[in-house]
Amino acid sequence: QLQLVESGGGLVQPGGSLTLSCAASGNIFNIYTGGWYRQAPGQQREFVAGITSGGSTDYADSVKGRFTTSRDSAKSTVYLHLDNLKPEDSAVYFCTATRQLDGLCAIRELRTDSWGQGTQVTVSS
16 A cells, blocks of 8 residues: 655745655655645635646645645655645644545545644644
């Protein structure tokens, strides 16, 4: 099974930026669609972004224009750059991946194969 490890979370002030990384075991990850979810205390896990093996992307309306996802095939890594952060962005951010052919739809519909352990993002002054 694909192993995913997130990193890059932390404490940041409102308006600040962070870049999260999701490193996968093996270059087979390059055929997967990658995705990001987040979960705040007492809330359901929420879709954030997705990126196909070809680089097509999809974003939740709440983060569109502020967050950017990208990937580096050589490193088998997917990134999520968070910009103009707001307190309501505070959550544990999870990386996920799917081999489904309708990758971006599958990410939104939680038809995924693997999950990382999550990384905490806290936005506070």
